[in-house]
Amino acid sequence: MRLDKYLSQAGVGTRSEVKKLIKHNRIKVNGTVITDCGYGVIESADTVLFDDKTISYEEFVYYIFHKPGDCVCAKEDRDNKTVFEYFKGVNIRDLFTVGRLDKDTEGLLIVTNDGDLSHRLLSPKKHVDKTYFLKCIEDVSDEDIKALENGVDIGDEKITLPAKASRGDEPNEIYLTIKEGRYHQVKRMLQAVGNEVIYLKRITMGKFELDDLPMGEYRLMNERELEYVAEYKGSNI
Numbered sequence: 001m002r003l004d005k006y007l008s009q010a011g012v013g014t015r016s017e018v019k020k021l022i023k024h025n026r027i028k029v030n031g032t033v034i035t036d037c038g039y040g041v042i043e044s045a046d047t048v049l050f051d052d053k054t055i056s057y058e059e060f061v062y063y064i065f066h067k068p069g070d071c072v073c074a075k076e077d078r079d080n081k082t083v084f085e086y087f088k089g090v091n092i093r094d095l096f097t098v099g100r101l102d103k104d105t106e107g108l109l110i111v112t113n114d115g116d117l118s119h120r121l122l123s124p125k126k127h128v129d130k131t132y133f134l135k136c137i138e139d140v141s142d143e144d145i146k147a148l149e150n151g152v153d154i155g156d157e158k159i160t161l162p163a164k165a166s167r168g169d170e171p172n173e174i175y176l177t178i179k180e181g182r183y184h185q186v187k188r189m190l191q192a193v194g195n196e197v198i199y200l201k202r203i204t205m206g207k208f209e210l211d212d213l214p215m216g217e218y219r220l221m222n223e224r225e226l227e228y229v230a231e232y233k234g235s236n237i
Helices: 003-009 015-023 115-122 142-150 185-192 223-234
Strands: 027-029 048-050 062-067 106-112 130-136 164-167 173-178 197-205 218-220
Touching: 003 015, 003 027, 003 048, 015 027, 062 223, 106 115, 115 223, 130 185, 142 164, 142 173, 142 185, 173 185, 185 197
Parallel strands: 106 197
Antiparallel strands: 027 048, 062 106, 062 218, 130 173, 130 197, 164 173
16 A cells, blocks of 8 residues: 555545655654655555554544534535534544434444445344434323334335334433434334424444443444444344
């Protein structure tokens, strides 16, 4: 791989920024200063240093992000703040969100550059569980919960797949686990039983959990979560 591409994808800077670093003798490969941007780096064998600090390259990166309710899942937006504005000091060029949450919806987002993982988590054929915590205008009745669990008509050709629903601490709060990702599905499901969602937060996606990550912050996936990534990518489901 070209040295400038290696540094850029490792998050050192943009392609133009790392070219300046290379030309100013700040990059070494195996202990030797390299000034050629096109120098070929062997990712599995060479040691690359920036100001004598080792730069590690990984083909794919995986972040857990706690999305606030004030931003949209886009790289750029003329009118709204984007989730990527929270990723300070991270090379976001090849990153994307695995699925989308509405601007006013909070909670778990996976951010990565791995299209295969995204496909396996989002494909309608995979039926990956997604759990949401929601508050409604009206109290949620036992009949409402039963209807949500059995499937409701949200105006599409088919009713929703069976879901799991459990009560929260207040009568208007529930946890809802769905296996689909239709447009505004959770909000439309509550509308179908005569209610309206006023607060929505995703807390799990498949085996990935939000846990206690503060709102507006992100972190790299831990070792356990990377094992989950390998499981999903190795699945033939």
